[in-house]
Amino acid sequence: MASPLIVDPQDIPPSDYEQVSSALRDFYARAHRVVDRMMTTRGVSFARAKLLMHIVREGPLRSTDLADTFGYAPRTVTEAIDGLERDGLVRRDPDPDDRRAKRISLTPDGEKAAAASEAIRLEYMQALFGVLDAGERAEIVRLVGKLNDRLAGLEL
Amino acid sequence: MASPLIVDPQDIPPSDYEQVSSALRDFYARAHRVVDRMMTTRGVSFARAKLLMHIVREGPLRSTDLADTFGYAPRTVTEAIDGLERDGLVRRDPDPDDRRAKRISLTPDGEKAAAASEAIRLEYMQALFGVLDAGERAEIVRLVGKLNDRLAGLEL
DNA sequence: TAAGATTGAGCAATCAATCTTC
DNA sequence: GAAGATTGATTGCTCAATCTTA
Numbered sequence: 562m563a564s565p566l567i568v569d570p571q572d573i574p575p576s577d578y579e580q581v582s583s584a585l586r587d588f589y590a591r592a593h594r595v596v597d598r599m600m601t602t603r604g605v606s607f608a609r610a611k612l613l614m615h616i617v618r619e620g621p622l623r624s625t626d627l628a629d630t631f632g633y634a635p636r637t638v639t640e641a642i643d644g645l646e647r648d649g650l651v652r653r654d655p656d657p658d659d660r661r662a663k664r665i666s667l668t669p670d671g672e673k674a675a676a677a678s679e680a681i682r683l684e685y686m687q688a689l690f691g692v693l694d695a696g697e698r699a700e701i702v703r704l705v706g707k708l709n710d711r712l713a714g715l716e717l
Numbered sequence: 718m719a720s721p722l723i724v725d726p727q728d729i730p731p732s733d734y735e736q737v738s739s740a741l742r743d744f745y746a747r748a749h750r751v752v753d754r755m756m757t758t759r760g761v762s763f764a765r766a767k768l769l770m771h772i773v774r775e776g777p778l779r780s781t782d783l784a785d786t787f788g789y790a791p792r793t794v795t796e797a798i799d800g801l802e803r804d805g806l807v808r809r810d811p812d813p814d815d816r817r818a819k820r821i822s823l824t825p826d827g828e829k830a831a832a833a834s835e836a837i838r839l840e841y842m843q844a845l846f847g848v849l850d851a852g853e854r855a856e857i858v859r860l861v862g863k864l865n866d867r868l869a870g871l872e873l
Numbered sequence: 874t875a876a877g878a879t880t881g882a883g884c885a886a887t888c889a890a891t892c893t894t895c
Numbered sequence: 896g897a898a899g900a901t902t903g904a905t906t907g908c909t910c911a912a913t914c915t916t917a
Contacts, residue, residue, distance in 0.1 A: 577854045578842040584861040589745040591868040637908055661877045661916045686734040692867045698733045701860045704853055705740040711848045712747040793886055817894045817899045
């Protein structure tokens with residue numbers, strides 16, 4: 562044993578797993594940064610836009626509905642809604658049928674923000690995913706879909 | 718105008734852009750959750766493991782080196798190193814050649830942690846990316862690579 | 874007891890500002 | 896003035912605990 566290292570980098574072949582992993586990781590980090598700057602400077606963040614868009618479509622919702630839809634922890638939803646409420650984009654009203662629950666809905670400002678950020682989102686998606694042709698887009702959906710199915714299995 | 722909504726969901730065709738976008742987004746959210754639980758319960762988080770592995774390989778490094786390598790903001794690195802130092806996994810020593818800088822290196826405990834988490838990381842990658850065959854892995858690297866190049870352009 | 878919501882503590886990241894040294 | 900590092904304030908996410916109502 563010439564090296565005091567427990568894992569010698571030489572022993573790890575640069576497998577193609579590494580490449581897949583780092584490509585996907587890089588993509589997310591970059592996409593996150595780019596889209597977030599793009600959207601935040603022009604209105605609300607991507608995370609907030611997702612929530613607003615969902616509330617626009619699905620009407621008044623409870624906190625747990627949002628947590629289920631997006632796979633968030635309860636804390637995440639409370640905090641996100643706190644922020645949106647602070648900025649006057651959503652409202653929490655008592656649920657008439659269940660005194661534990663609150664119904665979350667958009668204010669007029671919230672509807673405007675949702676519409677504006679949806680436009681930006683579409684523009685961004687076109688700029689980004691437009692570099693792939695239709696066949697490539699179908700293929701990437703298929704491949705990432707396989708990974709997602711596997712992950713769902715690992716998550717159990 | 719029957720609807721008071723500014724953007725009518727009906728007007729947005731469910732384009733395949735949406736599918737690409739949501740597949741990639743889902744992948745990241747799930748992967749992040751799964752790998753983080755997997756690694757944190759058995760030692761250090763994925764984010765920390767990446768740093769440790771890099772420091773193992775590249776020897777003593779400065780804060781800016783890490784920021785450049787991973788594309789992190791300076792704050793991110795300082796905070797990450799703070800945490801690792803608090804847990805006794807890294808050490809900050811003054812750089813003899815530049816009194817502004819510090820050289821970050823692993824402690825013996827840090828080397829152990831790096832080796833342990835590398836093992837878990839390999840196991841995880843195999844479990845996940847093993848669902849794709851070699852051709853599919855090459856293809857996904859190519860496609861995501863195109864997206865990354867585009868993102869790099871958008872980020873300028 | 875369980876479900877809906879909130880709160881506390883912590884991690885990983887951002888931007889913007891500051892302090893020291895080059 | 897610019898580079899290396901740190902700090903303050905904020906966002907988005909996690910888990911675990913708590914409180915109220917069903």
